[in-house]
Amino acid sequence: MNTNLLSNQTLDCFSEKTYDKILKESLILFNDAGFNSITTAYISKKCDILEGTLWYHFNSKKNILNAHIKLFQKLFQKQLKKIDYNNIENVFRTSFDIYSLIWDFQYIFREHFESFTNDNEILQKIKKINSFVDEYIEEMISKSQESFLNIKKSVLEKVVDTTLLIGRYWLHFSKKRYPKLDNKKLRVKGVKLIYDSIEPFLDNKGKKNLSYLYKKFMN
Numbered sequence: 001m002n003t004n005l006l007s008n009q010t011l012d013c014f015s016e017k018t019y020d021k022i023l024k025e026s027l028i029l030f031n032d033a034g035f036n037s038i039t040t041a042y043i044s045k046k047c048d049i050l051e052g053t054l055w056y057h058f059n060s061k062k063n064i065l066n067a068h069i070k071l072f073q074k075l076f077q078k079q080l081k082k083i084d085y086n087n088i089e090n091v092f093r094t095s096f097d098i099y100s101l102i103w104d105f106q107y108i109f110r111e112h113f114e115s116f117t118n119d120n121e122i123l124q125k126i127k128k129i130n131s132f133v134d135e136y137i138e139e140m141i142s143k144s145q146e147s148f149l150n151i152k153k154s155v156l157e158k159v160v161d162t163t164l165l166i167g168r169y170w171l172h173f174s175k176k177r178y179p180k181l182d183n184k185k186l187r188v189k190g191v192k193l194i195y196d197s198i199e200p201f202l203d204n205k206g207k208k209n210l211s212y213l214y215k216k217f218m219n
Helices: 018-033 040-047 051-057 061-082 088-104 106-110 120-145 153-177 183-201 204-218
Strands: none
Touching: 018 040, 018 051, 018 061, 018 106, 040 051, 061 088, 061 106, 061 120, 088 106, 088 120, 088 153, 088 183, 088 204, 106 120, 106 153, 120 153, 153 183, 183 204
């Protein structure tokens, strides 16, 4: 199992118990190949368990998806409690952690579930979590605008759209564009894109902090 595909903040949530092994392996597989392409039989094989054991813990892929959404919400709320808009370094550090978290659960934000299911419960949960994250990223940029960003209203929407697109699709896109790069290097390139989109609108103090954190992230 290649656990390097997930960040430490997500990996630390999983124990060696069978339930957690299924959650972790299915998350990696769904991110890589898509929710609809992965069978429970294949997840079981990767976990080295019988498919009946998987059914004991999750009686459908839908339940695995629900568990992933619940875990993401828990970790996301943890990040929200950390953010302090009066502290530039804190905002940037937490922002990097949030993007890393979104990339860990990228299939939830990347997949178009309506194309292969008419399960309204699933569709509503996916819509709700996507809207929540979109609104938060927009709010985070707007609140930063009040402190250390200086983005004209005519440009603000473009910056928000760019950062949202990077969060949703970067890892999936970059794996195809840069097949020789490992997951860590792809994440670094994604953070660099965020850095480049924000840097022109920072004051000197903000540029110094962002540059420092980006270099630290790279190491």
